[in-house]
Amino acid sequence: MTQHPATTDRPVDATAGAADATAGAARRADWWRDAVIYQVYPRSFADANGDGMGDLPGVRARLPHLRDLGVDAVWLSPFYASPQADAGYDVADYRAVDPMFGTLTDATDLIRDAHALGLRIIVDLVPNHSSDRHEWFRRALDEGPGSPLRERYHFRPGQGADGELPPNDWESVFGGPAWTRTTDPDGTPGDWYLHLFAPEQPDFNWENRAVADEFRSVLRFWLDQGVDGFRIDVAHGLVKAPGLPDLGTHDPMKLLGTGATPCFDQDGVHAIYREWRRILDEYPGERIGVAEAWTPTARRTANYVRPDELHQAFNFQYLACSWEAEALREVIDESLEAMRPVGAPTTWVLSNHDVTRHATRFANEPGLGTQIRTAGDRELGLRRARAASLLMLALPGSAYIYQGEELGLPDVTDLPDEVRQDPSYFRAAGQDGFRDGCRVPIPWSGTEAPYGFGPTPGGPSWLPQPAEWAQLSVEAQTGDPTSTLELYRSAIAYRRRHTALGGADNLRWLDSPAGVLSFERTAADGAVLRCTVNLTAEPVTIPTPGELALASAPLAADGPRSGPHTVLPADTTAWWTIR
Ligand code: GLC
Numbered sequence: 001m002t003q004h005p006a007t008t009d010r011p012v013d014a015t016a017g018a019a020d021a022t023a024g025a026a027r028r029a030d031w032w033r034d035a036v037i038y039q040v041y042p043r044s045f046a047d048a049n050g051d052g053m054g055d056l057p058g059v060r061a062r063l064p065h066l067r068d069l070g071v072d073a074v075w076l077s078p079f080y081a082s083p084q085a086d087a088g089y090d091v092a093d094y095r096a097v098d099p100m101f102g103t104l105t106d107a108t109d110l111i112r113d114a115h116a117l118g119l120r121i122i123v124d125l126v127p128n129h130s131s132d133r134h135e136w137f138r139r140a141l142d143e144g145p146g147s148p149l150r151e152r153y154h155f156r157p158g159q160g161a162d163g164e165l166p167p168n169d170w171e172s173v174f175g176g177p178a179w180t181r182t183t184d185p186d187g188t189p190g191d192w193y194l195h196l197f198a199p200e201q202p203d204f205n206w207e208n209r210a211v212a213d214e215f216r217s218v219l220r221f222w223l224d225q226g227v228d229g230f231r232i233d234v235a236h237g238l239v240k241a242p243g244l245p246d247l248g249t250h251d252p253m254k255l256l257g258t259g260a261t262p263c264f265d266q267d268g269v270h271a272i273y274r275e276w277r278r279i280l281d282e283y284p285g286e287r288i289g290v291a292e293a294w295t296p297t298a299r300r301t302a303n304y305v306r307p308d309e310l311h312q313a314f315n316f317q318y319l320a321c322s323w324e325a326e327a328l329r330e331v332i333d334e335s336l337e338a339m340r341p342v343g344a345p346t347t348w349v350l351s352n353h354d355v356t357r358h359a360t361r362f363a364n365e366p367g368l369g370t371q372i373r374t375a376g377d378r379e380l381g382l383r384r385a386r387a388a389s390l391l392m393l394a395l396p397g398s399a400y401i402y403q404g405e406e407l408g409l410p411d412v413t414d415l416p417d418e419v420r421q422d423p424s425y426f427r428a429a430g431q432d433g434f435r436d437g438c439r440v441p442i443p444w445s446g447t448e449a450p451y452g453f454g455p456t457p458g459g460p461s462w463l464p465q466p467a468e469w470a471q472l473s474v475e476a477q478t479g480d481p482t483s484t485l486e487l488y489r490s491a492i493a494y495r496r497r498h499t500a501l502g503g504a505d506n507l508r509w510l511d512s513p514a515g516v517l518s519f520e521r522t523a524a525d526g527a528v529l530r531c532t533v534n535l536t537a538e539p540v541t542i543p544t545p546g547e548l549a550l551a552s553a554p555l556a557a558d559g560p561r562s563g564p565h566t567v568l569p570a571d572t573t574a575w576w577t578i579r
Pocket of ligand 1: 086090126197233234292353354
C-alpha cells in the first residue's frame, strides 16, 4: 500500500468526529436516511470461546472497533437456532440464539453495549422459509397428508402417473428442482414441498394466517429485546403467483438479475410490509426495515420503500455494476431517480456475504458477475476497491459496509473443496457457489492464524485464512495513514462532519473527461464537496477545485496539490471541499 497524503493533513479529527457524531446519531430523527451500516457475519467476525466459529460474545468484545470506524449501525446476519444448512439462513427457532453463537442473554448484552456506544443493532429476519428442522415442518411431515401444519408450507401432489414428477418446473436458486418429495408416515412416497433455496429450507405459505401471525409476534419479540430494525431476507419471495404456474424455462434462477417470475417480486408482498411498518412505528426511536429484494429494476425496488412500507432496500443494481464510468453514472442516476417519488433514501452497497468481495471483483475483467473464483490482479483490485468505497461514501443516502472491506480484504479464491460449506457449491447448475470466499474469518491482530479471530494463536477457524492476512489485520493497519482501515475511518468521519454529505438529494454532475466521474454536492449552508473518480488506466490532469480532503491513493508527485492543477492517478477517487 502506498501513501495517500490527504490523510496526513485531513481537515477533520477522525476520532473526535466519530465519537461526537455517533452520540448525536443516537438521538437524531431519520437517522437511517444517511446511516453507514456495517454488516457483521457472526460466524466470521470474532470467536470469543475459541471453537473456531464466531459468536455473539466475540461481536460484543469487538464493538469498540465499530465505534472507532464511525458507523451508525450494525446489521447482524442470523444467529438463531439453526442446523446451519445455509449458514444460519435456515432457522429452526426464531426466538432462540443458537448455542454455537451464545445465548439470548448474550444477544441482549450485545444490544445494550452497542447502544451505550451509540451503535444501533439491526437483526436478520428470514420469513421466506424456515429450516426443515423447524417444529412446524417436522410435525407437518410426521403428521402426514391432511395435517393442518402442511398448510403453512407449500405441499403439493406430484405430476405423472404416480406423482413422481415435481408439481411445477421451478428450479431452486441453489440449483436442482425447487421441490423435494416427502415420504408418508407409512413409508410410501408422498407429496412434494417447495423450497426456492436448499431442500433444508422449505418455503412458508404466506396465504396462511398462522404464518403471518407468527412473524408479527417474532418482530415484536426482537423489538422488545431492543433491536433497532430488521434486514428482511428474500423480501421479494414471500408471496408466489396464485396456482404456482410453470416458469416455462429450466434455467436456474439467479438471485441477481432476477426478472419478473411467479416466485419473486409479486405485488402481494407489499401488504405484508405495510403491516410490519405499523408494528415498527409502534416502537419508539425509529426502528427500521431493510428489504433484501432482488428486483429487475430500481423502480421495482422502490415499491418496497413507499412511505408506509419499509425504510430501505439494498441497491443490488449498484452492487452488480462494473468499474466503468458510464455504467456507474447511469446506475447512480437511475437509483436516485427511482427513490425520489417514494421519498426513500437510496442505499449503496459493494459487498456482502453472498457475493465476491469488490476488491476481487474489480481485480478481474468486467462482466464475470458476482461469483468469481479467480484472484485477478490483486493490487489493481485493491486500488479500485479503495476508489470505489470513497465514491460510495460520497453518494447521497445510506451506505453498507461488509465486515473486512474496511481492511481491503480480497475474496479467498483458492479454498480447498473439502472446507467449503456453501450449499450452492454442492448443488449442480445453481448459483455458482463460491460464497465461502467472502466468509473467511477476518484478521484482527498477531502474526499467526487465526490472527486474533479466536483467542489462541494456532487455534481453529471454520474456514482457513491466508497467511498474508497477518499484514491486513486491524492491528497492523491501525495508525498507518496509508492503510485501507484509516482511509475508511477518515472518510466516515469526514462524511459526518461535512454538511453537504449524507442524505440530502443534492448531487450535480460536472463535465469531465471520458472515463472520469465528477460531481458536486452542495449543502443548504453553501458548503460544497467535490468528488472526482478517475476510472481510466491513465492519470488525468484536472483543475484543482478546492482544498483536498481525502484521496484513495497518493496524488502524483508532479501534481502540485494546492497548485492550479492536480494529477489524479488511474483508479483513484479524491474529495475536495470548496467552501
Ligand atoms: C439471502 C441470504 C443468503 C441466503 C438466502 C436464502 O439471499 O443473503 O445468504 O442463502 O437468502 O436464505
